[in-house]
Amino acid sequence: xxxxxxxxxxxxxxxxxxxxxxxxxxxxxxxxxxxxxxxxxxxxxxxxxxxxxxxxxxxxxxxxxxxxxxxxxxxxxxxxxxxxxxxxxxxxxxxxxxxxxxxxxxxxxxxxxxxxxxxxxxxxxxxxxxxxxxxxxxxxxxxxxxxxxxxxxxxxxxxxxxxxxxxxxxxxxxxxxxxxxxxxxxxxxxxxxxxxxxxxxxxxxxxxxxxxxxxxxxxxxxxxxxxxxxxxxxxxxxxxxxxxxxxxxxxxxxxxxxxxxxxxxxxxxxxxxxxxxxxxxxxxxxxxxxxxxxxxxxxxxxxxxxxxxxxxx
Amino acid sequence: xxxxxxxxxxxxxxxxxxxxxxxxxxxxxxxxxxxxxxxxxxxxxxxxxxxxxxxxxxxxxxxxxxxxxxxxxxxxxxxxxxxxxxxxxxxxxxxxxxxxxxxxxxxxxxxxxxxxxxxxxxxxxxxxxxxxxxxxxxxxxxxxxxxxxxxxxxxxxxxxxxxxxxxxxxxxxxxxxxxxxxxxxxxxxxxxxxxxxxxxxxxxxxxxxxxxxxxxxxxxxxxxxxxxxxxxxxxxxxxxxxxxxxxxxxxxxxxxxxxxxxxxxxxxxxxxxxxxxxxxx
Numbered sequence: 001x002x003x004x005x006x007x008x009x010x011x012x013x014x015x016x017x018x019x020x021x022x023x024x025x026x027x028x029x030x031x032x033x034x035x036x037x038x039x040x041x042x043x044x045x046x047x048x049x050x051x052x053x054x055x056x057x058x059x060x061x062x063x064x065x066x067x068x069x070x071x072x073x074x075x076x077x078x079x080x081x082x083x084x085x086x087x088x089x090x091x092x093x094x095x096x097x098x099x100x101x102x103x104x105x106x107x108x109x110x111x112x113x114x115x116x117x118x119x120x121x122x123x124x125x126x127x128x129x130x131x132x133x134x135x136x137x138x139x140x141x142x143x144x145x146x147x148x149x150x151x152x153x154x155x156x157x158x159x160x161x162x163x164x165x166x167x168x169x170x171x172x173x174x175x176x177x178x179x180x181x182x183x184x185x186x187x188x189x190x191x192x193x194x195x196x197x198x199x200x201x202x203x204x205x206x207x208x209x210x211x212x213x214x215x216x217x218x219x220x221x222x223x224x225x226x227x228x229x230x231x232x233x234x235x236x237x238x239x240x241x242x243x244x245x246x247x248x249x250x251x252x253x254x255x256x257x258x259x260x261x262x263x264x265x266x267x268x269x270x271x272x273x274x275x276x277x278x279x280x281x282x283x284x285x286x287x288x289x290x291x292x293x294x295x296x297x298x299x300x301x302x303x304x305x306x307x308x309x310x311x312x313x
Numbered sequence: 314x315x316x317x318x319x320x321x322x323x324x325x326x327x328x329x330x331x332x333x334x335x336x337x338x339x340x341x342x343x344x345x346x347x348x349x350x351x352x353x354x355x356x357x358x359x360x361x362x363x364x365x366x367x368x369x370x371x372x373x374x375x376x377x378x379x380x381x382x383x384x385x386x387x388x389x390x391x392x393x394x395x396x397x398x399x400x401x402x403x404x405x406x407x408x409x410x411x412x413x414x415x416x417x418x419x420x421x422x423x424x425x426x427x428x429x430x431x432x433x434x435x436x437x438x439x440x441x442x443x444x445x446x447x448x449x450x451x452x453x454x455x456x457x458x459x460x461x462x463x464x465x466x467x468x469x470x471x472x473x474x475x476x477x478x479x480x481x482x483x484x485x486x487x488x489x490x491x492x493x494x495x496x497x498x499x500x501x502x503x504x505x506x507x508x509x510x511x512x513x514x515x516x517x518x519x520x521x522x523x524x525x526x527x528x529x530x531x532x533x534x535x536x537x538x539x540x541x542x543x544x545x546x547x548x549x550x551x552x553x554x555x556x557x558x559x560x561x562x563x564x565x566x567x568x569x570x571x572x573x574x575x576x577x578x579x580x581x582x583x584x585x586x587x588x589x590x591x592x593x594x
Contacts, residue, residue: 017435024436028452143576145528147535148551148569155558244438251443255532269444270536273451285448289439296438 010300014293021289026070029282030063079283084275089283093265097287099169100264103180103256104249107188108242114192119199120226126204135200138193146252150186150259157182167261183260187252191245198241202234209233236307243299247292334585337520340578344571347394355388359545368561378563380554386564390571392545397527397575400457400546404526407465409519412472413512417503419473420480420511430473437470446529447538455538457530464529468522472515479511486510513590520583524576531572547572 045053054060058069073079079089118138122131141149158166170179206212207230215225254266261267265284272280347354356376363383371378377386419430437445449463483489484507492502531548533539540546542553547568554564 017432017439020432020436021439028448139580140573140577143524143528143573143580144569145531145535145548145551145572147532147548148565148572151551151555151558151565152569155562159559247438247441248443249441251441251447254443254447255536258536269447270538273447273455273538281448281451285440285444288441288444292439292441 006304007297007301010297014297018289018293022071022074022286023067025282025285025289026067029278074286079286080279082272082277082280084272084277085280089279092268092280093283093287096263096265096268099262100250100253100257100266102176103184103187103262103264104246104253106177106180106184107249107252108191108246109188110184111188111192111195112242114188115195115199116231119196119203122196123200123203123207134196138196141189142193146186146190147255147259149189150183150256153182153186154260169262180262183256183262186259187249187256190252191242191249194245195238195242199234199238202237203230206230206233232306236303239302239306240299243295243302246295246299250288250291331585331588333581334589337578337581337583337585340574341582344394344398344575344578347391348398349395351392351395355385355391357385357388359389359392360384360543368557370561371563377567378561380561380564381557386550386567389545389550390547390568393547393550393568393571396457396540396544396546397530397572400460400530400540401523401526401575401579403461404464404468404530405519405522407461408468408470408522409472409515411465412469413476413508413515415469416473416476416515417480417508417511420477421484421499421503421507423481427477430477434470434474437467442467443529443532446533447536450533450538455533455541457540460530460533460539464526471518471522475514475518476508476511479514480507483507483510513587516590517583517587520579520586524579527572527575527579 051060058066061069077090079093081088082092085092118134122134125131154166157163164182165179168179170176212225212229215229250266253264254269256262257264257266258270265287268280269284271277272284351359361384363379363385366375366379366383368381369375369379369383375385375387377390379385380389415430419426440448445467446460446463449466450459453459453462480503489502489507492506497506527547530539531546531551534546534548535552537552540549542549550568551565554561554566554568557564558566
């Protein structure tokens with residue numbers, strides 16, 4: 001099996017899953033307590049207005065027909081209109097999504113940049129003070145809520161020392177990097193801790209492997225052994241872990257964006273819940289699910305690239 | 314004559330409690346005491362306003378200072394333990410029990426039960442956990458009860474996967490096959506023979522999960538989707554103090570430290586139990 005058919009199979013496997021996801025979201029939207037129509041029309045709507053609105057929204061159709069319309073609309077990029085903001089949900093999400101994607105990617109990069117070198121230090125100096133310090137700090141970070149880390153960084157480095165802005169997103173790429181540094185660090189810290197722990201264990205395991213002994217016996221430079229043999233093999237399980245945790249990162253973005261007042265989709269989600277803006281909540285839930293599915297596929301593909309044995313299986 | 318002495322000393326040395334387990338037990342024990350007897354431990358009422366003592370820093374009288382209504386932060390943290398320990402238990406108990414049951418059944422029977430379980434797992438992991446919980450809370454409405462429902466609906470999956478993997482490994486073991494040959498019912502084989510040998514990873518994960526439960530509960534409390542103010546839940550306390558962080562750091566910082574300490578406590582407990590329960594761990 002070649003690489004591309006493997007990718008194709010993974011994509012095809014996601015389709016039935018995503019179909020069920022859509023059924024669930026569709027069903028949940030119709031089981032809501034509190035009639036969404038009341039939310040749209042207000043309390044004082046007349047019978048006539050309700051009938052008219054039901055007809056316009058297709059709510060007077062049988063459920064399977066409604067579901068068909070829902071599916072068709074989704075794939076045409078139509079997620080309905082926001083009740084509170086009176087604009088198409090798709091436009092709202094497309095406007096806000098780049099901010100959140102920037103933040104999550106930035107957080108992922110920072111997490112890897114922290115985790116990979118520190119995992120090497122910890123593994124190569126196993127059971128020394130350096131190892132204990134690195135593991136201790138990360139363990140502490142894992143036990144802290146994301147919003148708490150964010151608030152403390154914001155107060156100390158933002159409000160008190162004024163090294164970083166206390167909110168917003170900036171306009172240029174450089175400004176984005178600067179404005180989102182603290183939020184990305186906050187968001188990425190948990191992931192860094194998870195990656196570091198896993199990578200440290202993998203490195204220790206790989207260092208025991210015979211091919212590393214062989215590489216040493218060949219007289220390869222230690223830097224070459226570490227870079228080419230140890231890192232690549234230790235990264236295999238870490239890449240999978242990385243992909244599995246991207247979902248957590250997107251979830252964490254909901255909190256981070258609220259703490260740092262960043263205008264992304266996470267903040268939109270929280271605002272929509274308080275505003276009972278059901279079309280937005282529904283659209284966002286589907287978008288998040290789609291995003292995570294894509295990341296899972298990507299993870300599998302990268303995993304296959306790093307580990308040729310996957311394809312043989 | 315030396316042999317019996319050796320025999321009595323050796324097992325004791327081997328079973329000596331690991332420091333991590335002891336530390337975890339002490340930390341979580343302290344929080345459980347606070348949860349059970351907050352009125353004894355807290356010096357003040359958690360909700361009593363005292364306008365004579367507003368925004369005071371930590372002193373001997375107010376160990377963790379007071380908030381903008383003059384409420385004693387230490388007392389609020391102690392009462393918060395009651396709620397957050399409850400959150401730790403209620404977000405994990407149903408997932409642990411239900412996940413164990415489902416994992417044991419799918420692991421033992423395999424085939425179609427396994428296939429269905431696999432599909433359910435695929436669907437649930439498609440949503441970021443927090444987004445799914447928030448979405449469910451959005452449908453049901455904010456509050457602790459709805460948060461428990463939301464977490465329970467999703468959280469059992471992890472236990473199911475852990476137990477399923479263990480049972481699948483154990484069911485080909487000789488003792489399980491012997492049980493079948495003896496004509497024991499599947500229920501007896503699963504619950505009396507296989508499960509005791511398969512449950513360790515789930516129990517260890519349960520400890521971590523309780524820490525995660527507190528993190529989640531406090532996060533939802535902070536966002537306003539979990540426990541509602543003026544309840545003294547740690548996340549709510551942090552949200553209460555967030556506007557005073559620059560001037561009165563103690564209001565948010567101490568509840569945050571309580572969450573962190575509880576998290577560390579549960580992790581240590583989990584590590585310690587892993588050492589204790591795994592024979593060659």
